[in-house]
Amino acid sequence: MNNKPNNNSNYVKDDRIMNKTYAFYFLAAPILLSGCNLNVENSGGGVIASQDGIIDCGEICTASYDSTQSVVLHATADTGYIFEEWGGACAGNNECIVSIGKSSGNKLVTAVFSKTVPVSYSIEGDVIGLNGSIRLSNNDTDFITVTNSNEHFLFQTQLTTEMDYNIQIVQNPTNQTCLLKNNSGSIGTKDVTNITIACANNSSATPNPNITLNLPSSAKQTFSVTGPEINPELRYQWHSVINNGTYRIKRDLNNGNNKSLSYTVSNSFDSSFYIEVICEQQVLNSELNEWVTQKSTTWEITPIKQYQPPTLIGNFFVRNSNDAAILKDFTAINGDILISDINDGVHGVLSNIQNISGYLTIRYNQRLKDLSVLGIEKPLRLSKLGIYDNESLTSLSGLENIQSIDGGFYVLRNHSLSSLDGLTPIQTINGDLSISSNNALTSLSGLDNLHLIEGDLSINNNDSLTSLSGLENLQSIIGGLSISGNQLTSISPLKNLRSIDGTLYISRTGLTTISGIRGLQTIGQSLRLLANKNLTSLLGLENLQSIGMGISVIGNDLTSLTGLDNIQSINADLIITESGLESLTGLENLQVISGDFHLVGTNLQALSGLGNLQSVDGDVYLHNNNALTSFTGLDKLQSVGGLFLVESNNDLASFTGLESLQVIKGKLGVSANENLLSLSGLDNLHSLNGLLVETNEHLQSLSGLENLHVIGTASTNVDSDFPQVIPEASKLAITSGPIDAIAYDLPPPTTLERLAWTYGIEISNNDALSSLSGLENLQSINGSLRLYRNELLTSLDSLNDIQSISGSLSILFNDGITSLLAFSNLQTISGLELFGNDGITSLSGFDNIHTVTGEMTIRANKALTSLSGLENIHTIGDDLYLVGNDELISLKGLEGIQSIEGRLTVDQNDNLTSLAGLENLQTISSLSIVGNDVLSSISELVGLSYVGYTFRIEENAVLCNSAALALSMQVEDREGIGSGIYISNIDC
Known part of the structure; x- marks a missing residue:
């Protein structure tokens, strides 16, 4: 700003300018009646304007007045300034009135403007827990040092309203870390005094600046x-x-x-x-x-x-006394603590700690004998506690002040631990409790006040554990109970246990009885008893009223199932694999199994004990029960919701006992039952989704299936190359083959796989089967019919009533079959496969079939001389293979075929002399005529006009290339050949 007037003006100095108060001078030339000039000079800070509009300036103005009059002036301050007062030839306060009058000479008026000085506010706060000095900055410009002798701090530079402040730590105290609170913001209309800096000794974690007020x-x-x-x-x-x-x-x-x-x-x-x-x-x-x-x-x-010691935030690793000393400055830990490789010379690790929100792990402390070194002096609340792999630890004494465990508690692999002393105050664990692989532990004394576990209880692989003493007050387990791999001979300390919401799992123990849990009334999920070699009885479960899911008894020494007498329904699977089982006594009240029923590897002769069982909603597996002779005992079973697999039951002679069975919603698999003679006992079965009968050495007929009129459902998909989605309970399948071991759960997977691939009926590898009697009333198969390698099967007469097969009819390697007349009523098939049947001489019996929607294969039928019987077929929806039929001399019987959607293959038919029978064939996808030794004529293909892809005529010993070339030209002249032409026979 220029405060100096020009040299021609009268300059009056105002001392207040030194104090940032500015004066502005208006210099007027003498004002005369004849015309005087009024000069105005303004040095800045505001504007002076006259009411008549002649004067309006911030620096220098000149105005002339030629009459006697008064001039009214107004002052307007610039931003950041205020108007203070008028001076000189001026009358008035708010406005200046200059009386010109008749006198000559200059009139001087002064206007004083003051620069606005804003109100400033201080920035201050407190430091707590400081040990040493800390360097602070505000906005990276104002720096101060605070020492522990001066815990209140004040920045030297004040700030005005709406200015921002940002306090940062430039340098922390030695061996301390400090955190800021309320350290940034904007200035209001008062001093900022609430900035707090909390300091704590350094550790591997960050201190929490929370302050109790x-x-x-x-x-x-x-x-x-x-x-x-x-x-x-x-x-x-x-x-x-x-x-x-x-x-x-x-x-x-x-x-x-x-x-x-x-x-x-x-x-x-x-x-x-x-x-x-x-x-x-x-x-x-x-x-x-x-x-x-x-x-x-x-x-x-x-x-x-x-001030209270701050909370340690984050995870912390205690290895020595220095680490332990750091924790003494904290009362709470918001994170995990790992105490590892310390010895009994480290004391008071947790002496001030009252709450740990994370996981306290005590692990790999090879020299610790007890936990008194933790120094837990105050009531301690934990989220989760793990005591692992402490080789010399013999006792848990030192944990007496643990008030509660909100999560899990794990005591694992402490090989010298012989006592749980130190846990006496614990009444509730709000998570899992796992006591496993502590080889010296003989009892659970120390848990005497524990009455509730809100998770799973696992007591596994404690080699010396012979008693559950210490659990006498346990009443409820919200999760499951697992007892496995211990030398227990009794579980009587569990006498007050009333409920288990999860699964009860007892495995590989020395128990002879489970009578110690007589008070148990409910199991929320499953009961699983596995490989307890001395367990002979289920007495102890008499008061058990309900099981939420399934029951598995596998590999024990049970002789009966007495103890399960109150169970009326099982909501999942019932799995029984007990070689010493003498009966199923104990299941007399069982009416419904909502899952699967597996009976595997027993020596039962009958199924007495299941007399009230009415339905199994899942699958039934009866496998490797070598003494079972019948199904007596299942007299009330009416329905099976999944598949029914009967496999490798060597003494089973019939299905007697299943007379009430009416519906199998899945498939019936009968496989590898050496002494099975018939299927009698299934006489009332009227609904079945599929049938697999294979490798039953002495099975002579299918008697017992007389009430089956339809097999399979209309929705069965037989066109896919892979198994389709089938009901959940019947997704598994069946196969034959040697059984080398008892399976605890399922039969060999290859057998189950084959059953999954079965759509309709498969009857295979039954060496004594001579007829299909039992299927006389079968009219429809929603799927395929496959007859494979039944060496003594000579007659198909029992299939006389079949009218439709939605899938394929496959007759493979059944040398005893000489006639197909049993199919005279068959009208619909998807595909036809006749392969390796040495006794078939003609195809009579297929007279009512007009369309084959899939593939037709006639292959390696050594005695087949004619295709007569196929005269009414006019369309084949896929390939037609005529291969390796040594006695076939012509193709007569195919006169009705006009189109083949797939390939026509006529290969290696040793006595075929012509293609007579194909005169009406017009279109095919591809053509292959290869290796027919005496074929001399193909002129019968006179009507062929279209080959979509490959045209191949080769290696026919007496066929002229000219005939093949003529046929190719014939096709090309009409609709053409889509791909390559291959001709290689003889030149004539």
């Missing part, structure tokens, strides 16, 4: 004001305001217009807030008819700051 012990405060007595135009209005420096929450207090107030303040509130109690003295403005505040009195209530 409490009011004085007297939370009830009295406030009063002095002033005139109340009159009609005076009142007192009280408010309380919660203030954090950025926003204010105001609440009116109804105090009846009193001058004093009794106000109760909460005994604890956050340090970032303070409370204001405000009394406004208000007077009634009669003109405005409203109350106007005349005077306001405000009290501030700020909390007393009390």
Whole structure:
């Protein structure tokens, strides 16, 4: 700013300019009646303007006046300045009136503007826990050092309203880490005093700056004001305001217009807030008819700051006394703690800790004998506790002050641990409890007050454990109970256990009885008893009323199932694999199995004990029960929801006992039952989704299936190359083959796989089967019919009533079959495969078939001389293979075929002399005529007009190439050949 006037002006110095107060001078030339000039000079900070509009400038103006008059001037301050006063030839305060008059000479007027000086506020706060000195900065420009002798800090530079502040730590104290709270924001209309810096000794974790704030012990405060007595135009209005420096929450207090107030303040509130109690003295403005505040009195209530050791945030690793010393500065840990490889010379690791929100792990401490070195002196609450792999640990003493465990508790692989002393106070574990692989542990004494586990209880592989003493007060397990791999001979300490919400699993123990759990009433999931070699009885389960899911008894020494007498339904699987089982006594009240029923590897002769079983919603597997002779005992079984597999039951002679069975929604598999003679006993079965009968050495007929009229469902898909999705209970399949071991759960997977691939009926490898009697009433197969390698099968007469097969008819390697006349009523098939049947001489019997929608294969039928019987077939939807039929001399019988959607293959038919029978064939996808030794003519293909892909005529010993070439030209002249032409025979 230029404050110096020009040399021609009268300059008056104002000393206030040195104090940033600026004067502006208006210099007027003599004003004469004949025409005087009024010069105005402005040095900045505002604008002077005359009311008549002649003068309006911020620097230099000149105006002439030629008459006697007054000039009215107004001052307008620039931003950042205020107008203070007029001076010189000026009358008035708000506006300046200059009287020109008749006198000559200059008129001087001064206008004083002052630069606005904004109000500044201080930035300050407190440091707690400081040991040494800390270097701070504000906005990276203002730096201060705070020492432990001066815990209140104040930055030298003040800031004005709306300016930002940002306090940062430039340098932490030696061996300490400090955190900031309320360290940034914008300046309001008061000093910033709530910045807090909390410091703690260094560790591998970050200290928590939380501060406990409490009011004085007297939370009830009295406030009063002095002033005139109340009159009609005076009142007192009280408010309380919660203030954090950025926003204010105001609440009116109804105090009846009193001058004093009794106000109760909460005994604890956050340090970032303070409370204001405000009394406004208000007077009634009669003109405005409203109350106007005349005077306001405000009290501030700020909390007393009390420092506590901060919470350790993050994970921490304790290996030595230095690490242990760090933890003494904390009362809580928000993270995991791993204590590893310490010795009994490290003391008081957790002496001040009262809460650990993460996982406390005590692991690989090879020299610890007990846990007293932890120094748990105060009630300690844990989220999860793990004690692992402490080689010398013999006792858990030192844990007596653990108040609760909110998550899991794991005691694993402490090979010298012989006692659980130290756990006596624990009554509830709000998660899993696992005590496993502690080889020296003989009992569970120390858990004597434990009555509830809200997770799983696992007691596994403790080699010396002979007693569950210590669990006498346990009443409920919200999860499952697993007892496995221990030398237990009794579980009587569990006598007060009433419920297990999960699975009860007992495996590989020395138990001879489970009578110690007589109080058990409910199992929420499954009962699984596996490989307890001395367990002979289920007595002890007499009070068990319900099992939420399934039952598995596998590889024990049970002789009966007495103890399960109250069970009426099983909501999942029933799996029994017990070689010593003498009967199924104990299951007399069982009516429904909602899952699978597996009976595997027993020596039962009958199924007595299942007399009330009415339905199995899943699969039934009866496998490798070598003494089983019949199904006596299943007299009330009416339906099976999945597949029914009977495999490798060597003494089974019939299905007697299943007379009530009406429906199998899946498939019936009968495989590798050496002494099975018939299927009698299935006489009332009327619904079946598929049938596989294979490798039953002495099976002579299918008697027992007389009530089957339809096999399979209409939705069965037989066109796919892979098994389709089938009902959940019947996704497995069956195969034959040697059985080398008893399976605990399922038969060999190859057998199950074959059953999954079975759509319709497959009868294969039954060496004694001479007829299919039992299928006389079968009319429809929604799937395929496959007859494979039944060496003594000579007659198909039992299939006389079959009218439709939605899949393929396959007759493979059945040398005893000489006639196909049994299919005279068959009208619909998807495919036809005749392969390796040495006794078939003709195809008579297929007279009512008009269309084959899939593939037709006639191959390696050594005695077949004619295709007569196929005269009514006019369309084949896929390939036609005529291959290796040594005695076939012509193709007569195919006269009705006009189109083949796939390939026509006529190969290696040793006595075929011509293609007579194909005169009406017009279109095919590909053509292959190869290796027919005496074929001399192909002129019978006179009607062929289209070959979509390959044209191949080769290696026919007496066929002229010219005939093949002529046929190719014939086709090309019509609709053409889509791909290559291969001709290689003889030149004629």
